[in-house]
Amino acid sequence: MTNNPTSPDSKSDTTSNTTPTASEARVEEIHLPPTASHAQLQWDEQGQPLSTLFDDVYFSKESGLEETRWVFLHHNRLAERLSELSPGDSFVVGETGFGSGLNFLAAWECWQNHAPADAHLHFVSVEKYPLPKKDLFKACALWPELSEFSQVLIQHYPRYLAKGFHRLNLSDCHRSVTLTLIVDDAISGLKALLANEHPAFIGPFAGRAVDAWFLDGFAPAKNPQMWQPELFSTLASLSHSGTTLATFTAAGVVKRGLADAGFTLKKVPGFGRKREMLTAFMTEPPARPAAETFKQAAYSSANPIPWMDLDKTSTEHLSTSQYAAPKDCTVAIIGAGLAGATTARALAERGFNVDVFEQHAAPGAEASGNPQGVLYTKPSHKEETLAQFNTQALQFAERFYTPFWADTQQYFGERCGVLHLAHSDKLHQLYEQVAAYYGSHQDLLEWVDANQASRIAGIPLEHAALYFPYAGWLSPPRLCESLLCHPNIRTRYSQNIRSIQRLETKEKSNHTHHWQIVDKLTNPIATAAIVVVATANQTPFFPFAADLPLKPIRGQVSMANASPTSAALKTVLCGDGYIAPAQSINASGQHTDAIDSIHCLGATFDLKSTDPQVRPEDHQRNWDNLHTSSPELAESLTCNGEGRVAFRCTTPDYLPLVGPAPISDEFKTRFALMSKNARAEIPLTGAYYPGLFMNVGHGSRGLAYTPICAELIAAYINGEPNPIGKPTSDALHPARFLIRDIKRRKS
Known part of the structure; x- marks a missing residue:
């Protein structure tokens, strides 16, 4: 295994038809690409992989699959617990060390055999040194009995394994499976799932949602950097009462770390020649530190910021046990463009009943109505949030649109590739830097000269270009229409919504309708427990959004x-x-x-x-x-x-506004001190309207941004693991400009 992020990676089994020509002279002048090092392997005479960095095996040489079934499935009682789920329930597995994907594939098989229809498995795994697709393919071939699942995994596996979160929806028509692969070291990656470490935090997915842990990875003696006290405390923070854990090792550092973090341990026989392993369960997660003992500055870059989190009032619409809205409640989405349609589809596929209100007579009638839209993001060689989100969104969108591009009957568009032409000296220099930054990751983008660009385009071109081989164009109106065609979605066109009014009620049931939808004639036309506003430039007409800089x-x-x-x-x-x-x-x-x-x-x-x-x-x-x-x-x-x-x-920073709708006046009151001291310690969460969310501000990148943003909104509402990581979701948060203006004394 190598620590050199710029070392050439072998191409995956799916390649483009051109050769990159990035200027090697510029490589030393720019930052390294934001990708983790790939795993570097040796394959033994039995065809099994060995990590050369850790000098350790990925799984038992006796039988890797049987080891997984014994250690992780059996000792987490996975089959038994999955069979006890009800239709529509979710189950979350957390894992350290994705490795060859064997544990995930075995868990998926168990899920398929035992979980009820319409249940949803979330498998969250962190891996610092991921296998390239070609090596994953080779490893998966060792278990032909899992080929039904491994073929789907390989098909969806990221082409470009950038550092950060990769959300893979692997669902079939009966049972939903979502893999969130976090490319990072175990501690940093798992901490990005935590909603907040501040003691005042209360909110969805409040670090209590993992049901079973697969504590895997290379042995503590081989990889001591992972098996640190902070890892075990993070596992505890992401657990709830009843969370189970299993690990192949019984090393003292692991026993002490888990016990100190609050897990109750038990030694049991290990697999094969291994004498012992550990199982554990969480009786009650440790209490968060008191505010007065919370030493880090609440608003430092090292600590998540509490104003992005929901207070208790904001979560009344959510189930108190799972921080998820009940599936039989109604979600109203205002707007049937790309943002509204993708959000409606994401929620409908999770079992929610969705009403979509659109002021026009058909979907995609405003900015989402152009006849051809391009799957477009702006490439950059800078390590900044906008560039990282662009890469994350692009890869998710490419996977999301694959079935639409493959549909030859309805014809939504073409995956024909996109050439970003370097038609000026400034762009030529920039694109060369971008190409060098991303190195040999030709499955994401590659630098092509004018001759290569001409061959790709089919016409003579005078300029070199950045080529995105897996992008293309789509018809947004046809796409919106198709996304809204789902049995759980009801569309209501020619509805000019001008007001959303909160219903005051003494009833605190999860089934309470909190919102009334009112048209321009002040007629109430519907009620809903949850509302998602996806109205683009019409959003500021709603009083709650008047302060947002759209x-x-x-x-x-x-x-x-x-x-x-x-x-x-x-x-x-x-x-x-x-x-x-x-x-x-x-x-x-x-x-x-x-x-x-x-x-x-x-x-x-x-x-x-x-x-x-x-x-x-x-x-x-x-x-x-x-x-x-x-x-x-x-x-x-x-x-x-x-x-x-x-x-x-x-928006001013060209990132969309995606998340819960803030109560502007309450923000100004709670955080007024920040107008005098931008780093003031104010141990308060943000104030948000319960059950009211926003998904707006996608600019010219709606095709690229809206699929992953819809996934984020669905995660908020359904109490799921964050699909993009908290640092990125904070960068999209609707409250960010309120805090900025308070600091600048503009409010």
Whole structure:
């Protein structure tokens, strides 16, 4: 195993058809890529892997699968506990050391055999040195009896194993399975699941949600850095009364660490020639430290910030035992664009009844209504939250859209790749740095010269480019329509919602409807326990969101009939604008019977104009932008007169607002001291409207951002493990600008 993040990785079994040409001279001038080192293996004569870094095996040479079944499944009573679940229940397994994936595959098999229909398994595993896909494939071949599960895992396994969270939804039509693979060291990775370490914290997934621990990893003598007291205390913080634990080792450091963390231990016979192993259970998780003994500054970068967490009042709609909303409650989603449709689908697939309210007569009628949208993120070589979230969102979106791209009947779009053209010296230098930053990870992106870009595109190009081989384009209106087609989703169109009113009631049942939906004529039209606002630029019209800094940006797309030159275009080109391959679609994204195919190109970027009308001068701007990317292509096309105007919804930091809706006035009261001292110790949580969430501000990256953001909203509501890690979810949190303004004395 190597500690060099820039060492070349072998390509996975799925590759692109070009060769990268990144400038090696720039590698030493920039930061290392944000990826953990891959596991470096030796394979013995039996074809079993050995870690060369830890000089240790991944599993028993006698029978790795039987060892897993004995140590982790049997001693966590997994089959028995899964058979006791009710339909719709969830079960969370936490693991240290994903390794070859054997424990996960065995748990998945057990789940398939014993869990009831419509139950949901969450398997959360942390791994500092993940196996590349080719090695995972080789390891999984050792257990042909698990091939039903390993084939699905390999299909969804991340192409680019960036440091951080990777959420894989592996569900079939009967039983849902979600793997959250955290690429990080065990302590840091698990701590990113903790909602907060501040003693004032109360909230969903409050570090009490893991039902069974698989404490695996290389032996304590081989890997002492992992088996630290902080690991065991973190396990305890992520446990609840009744959580069980099993581990292959009975080493003293493990026994002492677990006991000190509050686990009750028992020695039992180990597997094969191993004499002893440990099992444990949690009777009562240790109490959090009192506020006066909490030494770290509450708002330091080293400590999670309590204002992002919900107080008790904010969680009234949630079950007190599992911090999850009951499945028979109604969730109302306002807005049927990409944010609303993906959120509705995520909740419906978890068993919630979802009502979607849309002011237009069809979904995807505003910014999500362009005929062709590009799966687009802005690549960067900087280690900043925006760049890291872009990479995380892009990989999740590529997996999310795979079945839509594969659907040849309805035809939602094409996974045709996306070329980001370096049409200026500044972009050329930047993209070379980005390519060097990501190294040999060609399955995510690669640097191609002009000749290679031309072969990929199918037309002559003058510029080098960054190539994203697994991206492409989709029709957002058709996508929204399909996402909303689910038996648990009811759509209500032509509903102009202008108010959400909290219902005051003495009834504190989880089934209480807390919110009343009111139309523009002040008529109440529905009630719901939970509301998700996905209304983009309309959001500030709701009084609770009036202080949030959302801003509209006008964009116009243009349509052009395909020419003999443009008909050869095989991929999306992105420069100052974009153009997608020609299709038989109209300006609304619907397929037509027209003989001539058309292109969609755009879009303009206008911060000042609010004009909703299509303008000839903006058609010209789109052609001028295309000419910068490809003069030959631009000269071969003429506008057919059709176009479309929409308004992107963005935020000052270009990250969306995703999470619980803050009570602005209460924030200003609770954290007023921060206007005088930005680092003041204020041991209070944030104040949030119970059962009210937001998913807005995705800008021009709606196709990339909305799938993972919908997953985050569903995790909040359903009490699931955080799909992106708390540091990232905090960066998307709707309260972040309130705190910023308090510190700047703007509120």
